[in-house]
Amino acid sequence: xxxxxxxxxxxxxxxxxxxxxxxxxxxxxxxxxxxxxxxxxxxxxxxxxxxxxxxxxxxxxxxxxxxxxxxxxxxxxxxxxxxxxxxxxxxxxxxxxxxxxxxxxxxxxxxxxxxxxxxxxxxxxxxxxxxxxxxxxxxxxxxxxxxxxxxxxxxxxxxxxxxxxxxxxxxxxxxxxxxxxxxxxxxxxxxxxxxxxxxxxxxxxxxxxxxxxxxxxxxxxxxxxxxxxxxxxxxxxxxxxxxxxxxxxxxxxxxxxxxxxxxxxxxxxxxxxxxxxxxxxxxxxxxxxxxx
Amino acid sequence: xxxxxxxxxxxxxxxxxxxxxxxxxxxxxxxxxxxxxxxxxxxxxxxxxxxxxxxxxxxxxxxxxxxxxxxxxxxxxxxxxxxxxxxxxxxxxxxxxxxxxxxxxxxxxxxxxxxxxxxxxxxxxxxxxxxxxxxxxxxxxxxxxxxxxxxxxxxxxxxxxxxxxxxxxxxxxxxxxxxxxxxxxxxxxxxxxxxxxxxxxxxxxxxxxxxxxxxxxxxxxxxxxxxxxxxxxxxxxxxxxxxxxxxxxxxxxxxxxxxxxxxxxxxxxxxxxxxxxxxxxxxxxxxxxxxxxxxxxxxxxxxxxxxxxxxxxxxxxxxxxxxxxxxxxxxxxxxxxxxxxxxxxxxxxxxxxxxxxxxxxxxxxxxxxxxxxxxxxxxxxxxxxxxxxxxxxxxxxxxxxxxxxxxxxxxxxxxxxx
Numbered sequence: 001x002x003x004x005x006x007x008x009x010x011x012x013x014x015x016x017x018x019x020x021x022x023x024x025x026x027x028x029x030x031x032x033x034x035x036x037x038x039x040x041x042x043x044x045x046x047x048x049x050x051x052x053x054x055x056x057x058x059x060x061x062x063x064x065x066x067x068x069x070x071x072x073x074x075x076x077x078x079x080x081x082x083x084x085x086x087x088x089x090x091x092x093x094x095x096x097x098x099x100x101x102x103x104x105x106x107x108x109x110x111x112x113x114x115x116x117x118x119x120x121x122x123x124x125x126x127x128x129x130x131x132x133x134x135x136x137x138x139x140x141x142x143x144x145x146x147x148x149x150x151x152x153x154x155x156x157x158x159x160x161x162x163x164x165x166x167x168x169x170x171x172x173x174x175x176x177x178x179x180x181x182x183x184x185x186x187x188x189x190x191x192x193x194x195x196x197x198x199x200x201x202x203x204x205x206x207x208x209x210x211x212x213x214x215x216x217x218x219x220x221x222x223x224x225x226x227x228x229x230x231x232x233x234x235x236x237x238x239x240x241x242x243x244x245x246x247x248x249x250x251x252x253x254x255x256x257x258x259x260x261x262x263x264x265x266x267x268x269x270x271x272x273x274x275x276x277x278x279x280x281x282x283x284x285x286x287x288x289x290x291x292x
Numbered sequence: 293x294x295x296x297x298x299x300x301x302x303x304x305x306x307x308x309x310x311x312x313x314x315x316x317x318x319x320x321x322x323x324x325x326x327x328x329x330x331x332x333x334x335x336x337x338x339x340x341x342x343x344x345x346x347x348x349x350x351x352x353x354x355x356x357x358x359x360x361x362x363x364x365x366x367x368x369x370x371x372x373x374x375x376x377x378x379x380x381x382x383x384x385x386x387x388x389x390x391x392x393x394x395x396x397x398x399x400x401x402x403x404x405x406x407x408x409x410x411x412x413x414x415x416x417x418x419x420x421x422x423x424x425x426x427x428x429x430x431x432x433x434x435x436x437x438x439x440x441x442x443x444x445x446x447x448x449x450x451x452x453x454x455x456x457x458x459x460x461x462x463x464x465x466x467x468x469x470x471x472x473x474x475x476x477x478x479x480x481x482x483x484x485x486x487x488x489x490x491x492x493x494x495x496x497x498x499x500x501x502x503x504x505x506x507x508x509x510x511x512x513x514x515x516x517x518x519x520x521x522x523x524x525x526x527x528x529x530x531x532x533x534x535x536x537x538x539x540x541x542x543x544x545x546x547x548x549x550x551x552x553x554x555x556x557x558x559x560x561x562x563x564x565x566x567x568x569x570x571x572x573x574x575x576x577x578x579x580x581x582x583x584x585x586x587x588x589x590x591x592x593x594x595x596x597x598x599x600x601x602x603x604x605x606x607x608x609x610x611x612x613x614x615x616x617x618x619x620x621x622x623x624x625x626x627x628x629x630x631x632x633x634x635x636x637x638x639x640x641x642x643x644x645x646x647x648x649x650x651x652x653x654x655x656x657x658x659x660x661x662x663x664x665x666x667x668x669x670x671x672x673x674x675x676x677x678x679x680x681x682x683x684x685x686x687x688x689x690x691x692x693x694x695x696x697x698x699x700x701x702x703x704x705x706x707x708x709x710x
Binding site: 042043046047049071072073132135136138139152154231232233235236237244245247248249250251253254 | 322327371373544
């Protein structure tokens with residue numbers, strides 16, 4: 001009886017692992033395809049797509065596509081721009097949205113519920129519908145920078161950052177997480193005489209690791225994949241991000257090897273960021289039930 | 293004394309140089325060729341030559357990737373941020389001119405009298421843009437295929453009739469040697485459809501829109517000729533001569549791999565075909581009853597409506613029209629020079645050159661796409677209709693729906709100024 005049970009357990013385990021491996025393959029193979037294709041000349045790349053060779057480093061393998069990609073476009077500049085814009089936006093967004101959520105959850109004030117409802121309602125408004133009004137506003141706003149007071153935000157880093165610092169989804173994530181924190185903690189701190197900024201900084205945020213990771217990853221992906229907005233507001237190559245840069249490779253005859261090399265390079269920051277926050281991200285999903 | 297003379301001389305030189313530098317007014321320019329090294333080098337050279345040739349203007353260029361260019365211009369126009377000089381795809385120009393993005397060129401039009409018609413961008417009787425090249429499509433095949441299949445080699449003077457073309461496809465199909473007899477280029481979408489396929493419709497006697505008024509597509513896109521075209525088009529796929537959906541890899545290398553007997557492709561792919569098969573030939577479009585037609589007009593230069601220095605911007609464009617630059621573009625990226633004199637300066641298009649036929653094809657058969665601001669919408673409607681018909685949709689119903697959509701758009705926009 002005990003043997004049968006052990007066998008069943010082993011079989012279940014084997015089945016579970018087989019399913020997980022299959023799922024892993026489905027998700028990993030596109031990345032493997034991209035990496036392998038980036039090492040092959042176009043002709044071979046296209047021929048290999050019809051067989052398993054597409055996933056193997058076989059044939060005329062070299063780094064020529066990477067060299068050619070750097071010749072065709074300022075790849076390092078595009079990656080730098082995207083990492084800078086994304087990094088600054090993520091940091092500012094976590095700060096501003098967590099503060100907003102803190103105010104919504106812990107501080108009682110008139111109109112709080114109504115305003116939260118309005119913010120959450122923005123989740124259903126696609127960015128495309130506000131892109132043109134936003135462009136018209138951004139093109140006329142003042143900015144004080146190194147050159148003093150200037151008018152119009154076009155062709156800058158801040159035009160790619162500021163409009164995306166606050167957003168409904170990030171506020172929503174923080175609100176949901178903060179609601180699950182024990183209210184006694186906050187009450188005890190208030191009784192002890194702690195101010196709201198002290199409670200935010202010393203009690204709430206130290207407990208917010210998982211939601212910070214989740215919000216950071218989602219924000220990072222959204223920002224790093226920005227295409228329409230930078231296309232509209234950036235006309236100078238010096239400020240272009242990676243997704244607009246991708247279009248450099250789509251000429252009349254597409255250089256697919258270079259496309260794959262470029263994609264492999266621009267995927268590195270995303271993977272690195274995800275791997276860095278992976279544990280906290282999964283913890284957050286497990287604790288809040290929020291799907292990424 | 294000698295020392296003070298030297299100092300005085302240096303001061304005068306510095307003042308004159310400073311004065312010259314100050315006198316040069318900067319002209320901004322947007323160009324669609326980012327990522328195309330060869331093209332960028334030629335444009336950079338023209339700009340450097342122009343900037344050095346005079347002391348009034350200094351052109352500074354921003355390059356955009358082609359796929360993102362039109363959206364960037366529209367966004368720039370909305371934000372009031374257009375440059376002085378911009379380039380524009382020929383058929384899109386009327387829309388940008390009508391939308392108030394562009395102003396007429398101030399160039400000596402006698403300079404372009406000898407140009408092919410395609411590169412001249414006229415709208416409302418005024419020259420808004422001018423191209424430094426043109427592009428053309430041809431029926432690409434091999435002389436050996438024609439010989440093996442027992443087919444007459446069509447000429448510019450005597451192209452294949454529609455019946456001869458279909459007989460050629462049937463012969464290729466019956467030979468069993470090819471996966472498909474014909475490769476129309478279904479892997480390419482967007483502008484390829486109206487550019488490459490609307491000339492077939494025009495050869496049948498139809499059109500995307502009624503060019504006599506530009507106020508309706510009724511009769512042009514759903515009349516008898518258009519329905520005959522639609523049925524012919526659908527027959528290409530239902531009879532197995534061509535594939536309705538195509539792998540991009542096959543479009544790139546299918547003809548070279550021997551999958552297709554005939555490929556409908558542009559001059560930009562001609563050198564590749566010639567290097568694969570020495571006996572590659574470029575045949576004129578078949579004549580379906582109203583003459584052989586091919587598309588025309590490629591990218592052209594113009595001046596933005598918001599430019600404060602249209603005379604400077606026009607001066608740059610006029611400077612770029614020199615034969616040596618037209619020839620440089622042709623030698624660099626394989627496009628058709630717009631003048632015979634420039635063509636004679638190129639390796640490929642001079643008399644007897646391997647691609648000289650494209651110059652003749654363009655001169656004899658080219659028909660620009662409908663010259664109307666509504667074209668940008670009409671092109672998309674036409675593309676969708678043709679894709680649907682290729683995939684089995686009812687021809688008459690699909691064309692009727694396309695006409696309704698085009699007419700509704702024309703009406704919504706008050707007739708687009710026609």
